[in-house]
Amino acid sequence: MLTIGxxxxxxxxxxxxxxxxxxxxxxxxxxxxxxxxxxxxxxLPGLPVARYDLLVxxxxxxxxxxxxxxxxxxxxxxxxxxxxxxxxxxxLVKVSLGSWSYPEPAVLKFAGVPLYGGFLYAAVGSYxxxxxxxxxxELVRYRPRSSREPGLGLRLRQAEVALHGLEQSGGxxxxxxxxxxxxxxxxxxxxxxxxxxxxxxxxxxxxxxxxQGSCPxxxxxxxxxxxxxxxxxxxxxxxA
Numbered sequence: 359m360l361t362i363g364x365x366x367x368x369x370x371x372x373x374x375x376x377x378x379x380x381x382x383x384x385x386x387x388x389x390x391x392x393x394x395x396x397x398x399x400x401x402l403p404g405l406p407v408a409r410y411d412l413l414v415x416x417x418x419x420x421x422x423x424x425x426x427x428x429x430x431x432x433x434x435x436x437x438x439x440x441x442x443x444x445x446x447x448x449x450l451v452k453v454s455l456g457s458w459s460y461p462e463p464a465v466l467k468f469a470g471v472p473l474y475g476g477f478l479y480a481a482v483g484s485y486x487x488x489x490x491x492x493x494x495x496e497l498v499r500y501r502p503r504s505s506r507e508p509g510l511g512l513r514l515r516q517a518e519v520a521l522h523g524l525e526q527s528g529g530x531x532x533x534x535x536x537x538x539x540x541x542x543x544x545x546x547x548x549x550x551x552x553x554x555x556x557x558x559x560x561x562x563x564x565x566x567x568x569x570q571g572s573c574p575x576x577x578x579x580x581x582x583x584x585x586x587x588x589x590x591x592x593x594x595x596x597x598a
Contacts, residue, residue, distance in 0.1 A: 381492045387429065388438075388484035391420055392477055410464035410472035417477035424484070434487040438480040445479025446471060 383390075395416045399409050421438060424430045430438070449471045453459060459470060466473045489495070 382489070385485050385489040385492055387488070388420065388424060389481035392417060392481050395420070408462065408464040410460065410462055410474055411466045413474035413477070414466050414472070417474055417480070421480075430484065430487060434484070437487055438483045441483030442476035442480040446473070446476040448479070449475045 396413060399405075399413060399416075402409075405412060421430075421435060425432070425435050446468075450469055453470045460467070460472050460475070462472075464472045
């Protein structure tokens with residue numbers, strides 16, 4: 359190896375770095391093989407079946423290969439299957455919201471989402487299982503019966519979906535003439551929808567007034583009120 363001629367702390371650190379990189383590469387074996395297949399499928403001309411359907415078959419065969427070779431056990435395959443289902447559910451939500459789409463035709467496609475899309479998330483599950491074994495990881499002082507973590511994850515996912523829907527509906531806030539951003543995000547939209555509409559309407563009035571040359575003096579200089587000052591001559595003539 360390259361580290362044979364290196365002695366001392368530097369050699370030990372380099373060996374540890376190379377070992378870590380090799381274990382990480384082994385952990386990513388399923389993801390590397392899957393993404394390589396996805397990339398190679400775009401270069402294949404005249405496929406007899408839809409490319410998305412071919413990728414589903416490829417993902418299943420890849421999973422069977424890893425299981426038969428002993429690189430993943432039955433429990434790992436179960437974790438990968440769960441990640442596949444969760445990934446498909448997430449894809450259904452994101453495609454329905456218009457985040458992205460799968461334009462190519464396919465038989466194994468549901469609500470615009472090809473079944474192979476779940477394998478992209480299954481690759482993450484495979485990495486976690488492999489890394490857990492290869493690095494000999496374990497949890498210390500973990501409460502296995504606690505329900506806080508799944509509930510928190512579910513609430514975070516609901517907030518993400520709700521925020522995306524808010525942005526798609528154009529409820530992300532408005533920017534008035536004075537440059538102030540009016541209540542962006544979920545909490546602001548829930549608390550101040552009426553105030554936001556009023557501010558946006560007020561900004562429209564200011565724009566209209568400015569175009570007619572009758573913008574109020576309070577907003578002519580970027581929102582800083584400019585009171586009309588009287589000259590000393592006018593004040594003197596008024597007193598006289």
